[in-house]
Amino acid sequence: MDKRWLVGIDIGGTSIKVAFINLFGDIVHSWEIETNKSERGHYIPVDIARSIDKKLNELNQTKSKLIGIGIGAPGPVNVQDGSIEVAVNLGWENFPLQNILEQETSLPVVVDNDANIAAIGEMWKGAGKGAKNLICVTLGTGVGGGIIANGEIVRGVNGAGGEIGHITSVPKDGSPCNCGKKGCLETIASATGIARLALEEIASTNKMSKLRDSYDRYQTITSKLVFDIANEGDEIAKEVIDQVAFYLGLALANLANGLNPEKIVIGGGVSKAGHTLLTPLKEQFAQFAFPRVAQGVELVIATLGNDAGVVGGAWMAKERLMNELQVR
């Protein structure tokens, strides 16, 4: 049995997650380094390479223990050459991540979009386990998505496949989105979107509400607070969640009607609300999904949390690199 490790890496705006993962997809060692954004993200690949060397040293292992690296980065990825077209957060533009990281580490590298590798992670070891047709939606600061059809990630013609967050939910007079459009799902179902909806709801009525009291006191509202207060039975907070469930259920049902998936995995910080979100979401989804599509699908909360990206990265390395190496 091959006892070597795969390296899964997930680059985020504040930290980079790195893990050594065995061929069964179990995390053997994982750690984080800070994302160094100085000089337009120039040092990121070097920092990663040094951190891998350091960890191997600590563990008394050599590089021959490692098969290769699967790495996820924010922004559209050119899968042909593993370059990142643009990652505003990191300062990257046409950044040849695969080339540089291969030079720095002397290991083969596969690059994909961060939402895609998170979806693959959930497919391999998480809530999507076993499903070959799967939609993964990540509700965090933004809304990310990954679609897997017949066991393959859907990248599309120029790398923008699976951009679920930018499905238009409010076709008229919607809120501006980071992508330049208006009324995207992200402006509603992200943590920021939920907080914004809550403020709108408070402003639109004089009803008594714990949500309003809390806002008056702290001048700020988080999506977590909205869910917590809704659980205590607050009407305004519940209305906000009903709106989120409506738009998210509508978008996911329409998407599912085109894909007929086996599972829809809801991840990201907002998904920690669990059944407070999942129960109304399932009701809305059932309303808009084609009956046979609704019968075939299960809506579930992601189980890997922050590990989805590194696990998905390792899967990419396993599938792509091990096959290629055998062919070579």
Ligand SMILES: [Zn+2]
């Ligand atoms: Zn958008």
